[in-house]
Amino acid sequence: MTKPISLCTFAAGVMLAFAASAAPAATPAPAPFTATYQVSQGGQAIGEAVVTLKSVGNGQWEYSNQTRGTSGLAAALGANSSETTHFRWNNNAPETVSYDYHMDAAIKSKQRHTEVNWNTHQVTVDDGKGPMNYASVPGMVDRNTTPYALGLALRAGKQAVALPVAVKRNVETQQFKVAGTDSVKVPAGSFQAERVERSDNQSFSAWYAPQKYPVPVKLAQSDGGNLTLELVSFKNGN
Template identity: 50%
Template sequence: MHTPNILRSLLATALLCFTGSVLAAGTPAPFTATYQVLRNGSPIGESTLRLTRDGSDWTYVSHMRGTSGLASLLGASVDETSRFRWHDGKPEALSYDYRMEAAIKSRQRRVQVDWVKDTVQVTDGGKRFDYAAKPGLVERHSMPLALGYALADGARHVALPVAVKDRVEIQRYAITGKSEVNVPAGRFDAVRVDRTDDSKNFSAWYVPKRYPVPVKLAQRAGGHLTLLLKSFRRD
């Protein structure tokens, strides 16, 4: 078992956000949701997610903490905050802050988007990267929300410009099937969405007419992680 791989896996667990009841396409709504986090089928943590209105913009905050196994022993936690504007019926990144803390390791990253100059500035590990922004830009934390709204609008194939460390990466996703999904929050008839331009084995199960992001998410890279919805409330 490689501890750094577990920690890198945990960073990705706070990717989700939720709205409840019937989703009105193109309309964000504040919420609080909790998710169970599993690695190789065993519970290792919980993630709490909150979307709030911030004037004319939106703030999406997630907090993951290790509750079992090595993640708990290390005191592992991940905090992420995204700010975005709603532009042309979809989220568009303004900033993203990431912080991972554990007994043996810590890490920070910041993304800042200037839409006047159409530039992105990333600070990661003491290094700075500057590059041009693209319309519809999101970052990894708000990516599932952007994908969910595209699905709610009827898209079956979605290409998203995502701000990564040193560039804008065009990530491609597609509906690949339908299935019944059972999670702690209930049973859902969901569509499966896979990333098609990469071999990182990202799969997510959406209910597009009700929720903008997955009821379940699974990714193999870094440790076979699975996220399952536990509870949701509209704020």
């Protein structure tokens, strides 16, 4: 997604995904958490992202990513974004039911709503220019919940996977692999982290400590602004 620096790129937040490639270990049910990240560009902190997971009842969960500009151009433009997904827990993995994206800045605003009807197997996407429809795929997630799906897959021992991700006009199969283990130091601490790279897109890498956290400890994205997200804190529970 190249994009105006600190605007649309802010909304991307953490965008990675994993699915099964080998016989998986049992995956535990979701557990609520709050993870806070520092967002940097060119080595300078420009914002904060807060990711939360909580139960909303009826077998559904809410995964939210709230990002705001705190310094530099991002703060000057009032760049803030929110991504909220409701998902169901199906076959030991998240499966998207709905996704909402809002981005607000002094010079630009954007929004998108995605709804999945699992009875008719249809996805409807509306960004204010009229709805678009396409067929859903079992196990499908969206760009917001893919980091969580990735963390769960790594925790289960998976190393190379393909995940169906609902994007604007279709379901996109994204390929990922564990490319190595690195020593990573972020505000939350130092970790021996698994480095994940997207096989079909070399613009970013993510580092996970999957037995400790289900989300990345660090993510570097070169496409659309050279953004880096580093974990500051992680809290279990609501």
